[in-house]
Amino acid sequence: MSDRLKDTVQLPQTDFPARAGLADMEPRWLAQWADQPQKKSDAPRYRLHDGPPYPNGDIHAGHALNKVVKDVVCRSRHMMGHRIDFQPGWDCHGLPIETQVIKKKSVDASDSVVFRNQCQAFAQDYVARQRTEFQRLGIEANWDQPYLTTHPDYEAHVVSVFGQLVDAGLVYHGRKPIHWCTCCKTALAEAEIEYDTHQSVSVTVRFPLSELPGVSTDLPVSLWVWTTTPWTLPANVGLAVHPNLEYGVFDLGTEVAVVANTRWAALSETLGVSGQCLATLYGRDLEGCVASHPFLDQPAPIGGADFVTDSDGTGIVHIAPGHGVDDYQVGQYYGWDVVMPVDDSGCLTQGDWAGQFVFKASPQIRDHLNATHRLVHSATIQHAYPHCWRCHNPVIFRATPQWFIAMDTPMPNGKTLRAMAMESLSSIQWVPEWGKTRIQAMLEQRPDWCISRQRRWGIPIPVVRCQSCGEPALTPAVNAAIQTAVRTHGSTVWFEQSAAEILPATTTCAACGSQAFEKVMDILDVWFESGSSFMLDPEPADLVIEGTDQHRGWFQSALLLALAVRKEPPFKAVMTHGFIVDEQGKKMSKSKGNATKPEQIVQSYGADILRWWVASVDVKDDVQLSPQLLDQAKQAFLKIRNTIRFLLGNLNGFSGDRVSVDALAPLDRWIVHRAQTVHDAVVLDYEGLAIHRAVQRLVQFCSGDLSAHYLDSVKDRLYCDAPQSESRQCAQSTLAYLFELLIRMIAPILVFTAEDAYQYYAFKTNSSVHDLTFLDPGAHSTALAQQEADTTWAAVFSIKEQVYQAAEVLRQNKVIKQFLQTQVAITLPESLAHLQTFTEWRSVLLVAEVTCSVDETVTDPVVSVTPVAHKKCDRCWRYDATVSDQVCARCAHVMEVVQ
């Protein structure tokens, strides 16, 4: 009997599989998409410019997050009617690849050309791997034509940018201290330094001072200065104090000493002296005073610097700009010389200790200080000190010739690069807004940009020098010739051909008239390369999206170079995201976290779930990643997928002729209106780059309005009303509206699942879901639906909640098993009198009977829920007064019609 009845019920039916099977399904779609030809479009272009990742390993979760965010943005913009231009890039030069190649024993690192070819092969290998890995995530991009910083055309662009900076007067040759290994006679990058303990001679030295503001004494006055590198004293050009520290002037009986107040106790104890404090000065009071060098006949002016501390020493430091980064910056600020009397092998070149190795000179200088009564105290200390990673010898800081971009030199337009950069910030949209504050502070403080490196895997600094007089030939013609050579042969040409082969034959030194030139063998800072990527397109990018570390990195290098060359920023908007951290909010360590490799996530969960996780979290802050969170993403994903499957199943047999929204049943009108409202809000979320809000909205809509309220209610009509009845046509029309809206909302995120589901939709208008655009705002929201939403539905659902709370009590008391077995009496207040004629009480509440009355003495609705005595219809399972012969009147009628 029940089987026969079941045959008359229209249950959902679809071939859209119950199980996602993403691991199999996703690659099938990738293959299919790859086969499709590129579509032409004259829609307005939207260009998201890709910040190039570094190809020296497989992609990690951070890469995945970055590219998925970009992809969701691009795809959603596409659905807003744009033609997307997304060219992925890779930043292929640089030290990490050099060092990884050097570690390979098979490589001959002595030959630059061979070495560079090895680096090239290494980079290309990882570009290919990363590309495959990104593609597997469903990232849509111009994968066939990525930009690589090693591509000859790109390299030529970079050479051109350098030339234009020269023309703008921004490039200069100067000196800057860098780590230098005196044993290997080479510059070392930070990454090539390892810290080890080292024994140093420390000295506390007197720097005599003839006058001190507000202090009068007949005794000799001196500033006491502590240093662990006495060998740098010959290169001293001044002293630095902290402007806000207090300095005491101490009378020791035979002399007067100036040191930081907070250091005096420790110092007087160490030295066994006592003294009386004559005065206290702030560091800023000392600024501008001039002391004398302890043994050279030269002044030692006093400057202020924030890096000075009173944690050790005397609170006064000696400044040798040729031998320290801090020193260098203070020196730059005050315009002090970069004195650097040390040669390649670490030997002093001038003065009494000329020819002496620096670490041997230190004790000699100490002895000299002692002999001349300039030494206050001396000791031997053990401390962590930088050592060379290759030979493990201690390294020194040594100023070497470098190329710079001037931040504060006016360009032909009269503005400095710094000023232009600061001004440009407000013309750029920063998401989140504090990105502007962040980069602003960095731009304000940054020193001139040192763009040269003493390495081999990079684009050479395109500079030649006159062999006779050493003058660089920085002319447009020379730059053009180098561009041509690089574009034709790649930048390795610099290591293969002589200057004469590269330059035009007529090149003549402007200074001395010589025609013999030699190449400068430095390479460019990789940030200069990636920062030149604006050259790929004549227009600024609409948007860039990178981690917040790029406020110092790429955003800044790109901004500075584009402003110098184009006088406009390279991007209109900058969105930043945070970093991936573990369950405790701590940064990811390489030792653990194999569960967080994108590859494994894709394998065990699927790319759509990884994408859903990315989309569901607020990426402007750091985001946590763990299996638990992926499981949660999977749950939400399945909810959405199931909902879509239910829609598809119940659209089975639908003609596709959708009933217009106003002609639908009120409940249908409401859910279509709701779905449209959510759709419109989701589109705005996408547009405002708040993807996680779109996801929250979507999930809450699916679980709340759709699943709990609408779909549960509409099942009776779908399953039990006559197949072609108007009521069922309305229901199916509604499901079609819902599907159309829902599939669009998820398409930018669940790129595979949306495409897969769309193929099972019988009324699709495009072959791919990814060719669809969003619907116009309010496309399916009528004035009537809006009015009903305002006046009816909130009250109805609030009453539903009341009814269920009351019904739950009956169920707990075992009076009923199901809510279907109840009848409900609703007493409405005057204000809700219009709900008395509401026609859908029964299907909304899913109970047997509903009666409504109005009572002006109540202020809120009152409900009474009681068991009903009706029999259950064996077909529709509702309890109904008309049940006879096991089915209700409606079902009896339907069965007649069907047969």
Place this chain on the structure above:
RNA sequence: GGGCUUGUAGCUCAGAUGGUUAGAGUGCACGCCUGAUAAGCGUGAGGUCCCUGGUUCAAUUCCAGGCAGGCCCA
């Protein structure tokens, strides 16, 4: 140490120009259904809104200082 930044239910997120009982989804517990079934529905429990101090009639919200994270510097 400095610049920027984060801290609201177990989790992901909302929210309040300062004002009743701080919300949603998910997870969890209990129950229902077995015609969305490796699904669906209902009810419920869950919060010192990081801490301390200040301003205020009133602070999770504003201010200051801490604590714990993150990025970038030093």
